[in-house]
Amino acid sequence: xxxxxxxxxxxxxxxxxxxxxxxxxxxxxxxxxxxxxxxxxxxxxxxxxxxxxxxxxxxxxxxxxxxxxxxxxxxxxxxxxxxxxxxxxxxxxxxxxxxxxxxxxxxxxxxx
Amino acid sequence: xxxxxxxxxxxxxxxxxxxxxxxxxxxxxxxxxxxxxxxxxxxxxxxxxxxxxxxxxxxxxxxxxxxxxxxxxxxxxxxxxxxxxxxxxxxxxxxxxxxxxxxxxxxxxxxx
Numbered sequence: 001x002x003x004x005x006x007x008x009x010x011x012x013x014x015x016x017x018x019x020x021x022x023x024x025x026x027x028x029x030x031x032x033x034x035x036x037x038x039x040x041x042x043x044x045x046x047x048x049x050x051x052x053x054x055x056x057x058x059x060x061x062x063x064x065x066x067x068x069x070x071x072x073x074x075x076x077x078x079x080x081x082x083x084x085x086x087x088x089x090x091x092x093x094x095x096x097x098x099x100x101x102x103x104x105x106x107x108x109x110x111x112x
Numbered sequence: 113x114x115x116x117x118x119x120x121x122x123x124x125x126x127x128x129x130x131x132x133x134x135x136x137x138x139x140x141x142x143x144x145x146x147x148x149x150x151x152x153x154x155x156x157x158x159x160x161x162x163x164x165x166x167x168x169x170x171x172x173x174x175x176x177x178x179x180x181x182x183x184x185x186x187x188x189x190x191x192x193x194x195x196x197x198x199x200x201x202x203x204x205x206x207x208x209x210x211x212x213x214x215x216x217x218x219x220x221x222x223x224x
Contacts, residue, residue: 043201043203096210101158103155106154
């Protein structure tokens with residue numbers, strides 16, 4: 001158990017819908033990272049937050065957004081969902097960006 | 113563009129043998145490298161890391177070797193066990209954001 005929690009574990013929805021994925025970092029960690037894992041693209045970095053502020057962005061679609069709240073949990077919002085958005089979404093956390101990132105169990109999103 | 117890649121998609125070894133998983137990276141400015149293990153249905157699990165000022169680091173049954181001259185990283189697992197069966201990813205830390213760039217992964221199969 002990494003100490004990073006993610007909910008829900010599974011999510012099934014339809015194209016065009018909007019979903020919210022939630023992540024709670026390890027106790028004391030200020031940085032939260034979101035990654036997408038698909039069969040054809042592997043593990044891809046989406047976005048990073050540090051103590052409530054956006055720190056880095058990867059190839060995140062404009063339909064996707066995230067935020068980190070004062071209690072340091074983070075949410076990833078995916079809107080206007082397409083079939084190709086079906087993937088595993090992982091959250092990771094660490095205390096600072098030079099530290100080891102610990103991953104949560106992931107949310108499996110299926111878009112029908 | 114920068115990338116981190118693994119040489120072999122699948123490695124099959126006999127239980128008790130040593131395993132070596134290789135990785136090539138392209139960004140010579142990267143200074144931190146990590147190996148993760150991912151079991152089916154789970155998030156990536158930290159195994160071992162190494163910073164660019166080192167060329168070798170040992171853990172429990174695992175050793176990571178870094179050759180900066182040829183931009184090559186390897187993970188050695190001693191006395192491989194059935195529980196080591198998983199997908200192994202190398203990752204490269206992209207400087208001051210903490211963004212991880214992952215390789216495509218190598219599937220390790222351990223035959224009893």
